[in-house]
Amino acid sequence: MSNTLGKVYKDKVVVGYYEYYGTCDIVEPTIRKTAQEVYDLWRKPEYRKCTCGKPSEDVILYSDYGDGFHWSGTACLTCLVVVEGINGYDIDTTEGEPT
Numbered sequence: 001m002s003n004t005l006g007k008v009y010k011d012k013v014v015v016g017y018y019e020y021y022g023t024c025d026i027v028e029p030t031i032r033k034t035a036q037e038v039y040d041l042w043r044k045p046e047y048r049k050c051t052c053g054k055p056s057e058d059v060i061l062y063s064d065y066g067d068g069f070h071w072s073g074t075a076c077l078t079c080l081v082v083v084e085g086i087n088g089y090d091i092d093t094t095e096g097e098p099t
C-alpha cells in the first residue's frame, strides 16, 4: 500500500513510468520504459541522476495515489531521470490524469 505507479507525460504522451512513494510524496527519479519494469523493481529505489548535461525537458508527472493527480516537472529523457518535481509535497497539483 501507499506506493503507486507514476507516469511521465511529454506532449500528452506517456514516455515512461516511475514509482511514487506515497507516504513521503516522493518520486523515484529513475524513469522506466514500461510499467512492468517498475513493478519488477518495486521498492528498490534507484536515485539515478542526469549525467549527460543536456537541458531537461518539460514533462507532466502523474501519480495514481489517492484519486490521482499530476503536476509539472522536468526530466532528462536521454538519461531517463526526473530532474524537477521530485518532491510532490510542496508542489501545486491538479486532480486526475493530464488531458
Ligand SMILES: [Zn+2]
Pocket (backbone or CB within 6 Å): 050, 051, 052, 053, 054, 076, 077, 078, 079, 080
Ligand atoms: Zn541527462
